[in-house]
Amino acid sequence: MSEKSPARVVPGYIDSKDDQLRRLRRIEGQVRGLQKMVESDTYCIDILTQVSAATKALEAVALGLLDDHLRHCISHAADGATPDLDRQIDEASAAIARLVRS
Template sequence: MNGYAAEKDAYLKRLRRIEGQVRGIAKMVDEDKYCIDILTQVSAVTSALENVALGLLDDHLVHCVAEAAAQGGDVASDKISEASAAIARLVKS
């Protein structure tokens, strides 16, 4: 079971809301809305996606990485490396 299973419905709800925001941005571009207004909405979507990513990362650390750490050995090392790589990708984005 994935670490986010308990929050799956909340994540899906947030992602559907973000999807609607992105469609709204596309409509703004199609309707030639003011650039700054579009950029404001892009910033809001970016922030919303970052919050989803941070929530998923937290769930991964609390469940998957902690469980692997309890097992020790290569399993723990692999999960910690995997989490570190995910954090690096988030920081770069």
């Protein structure tokens, strides 16, 4: 008796994957720039300004992923395509709570 392999789940961000990766690479560059600023003893306020910019950029990525999740995964479950709507709503609620606390 062979087991069925689970169906591959397509992530909600699949249509915007290239944009998300581009944003994350830009953020990676910002963080490397922050490291260089600290190494070169840059003025604290200038570093904090750049930390704020990187934080906002990460928040934008998170909000985009959340939007994609709601539009794709939650709506897919709500259409009855998957039986786990309640679980996915709970996951989304928890993710929103983490974003709000951060």
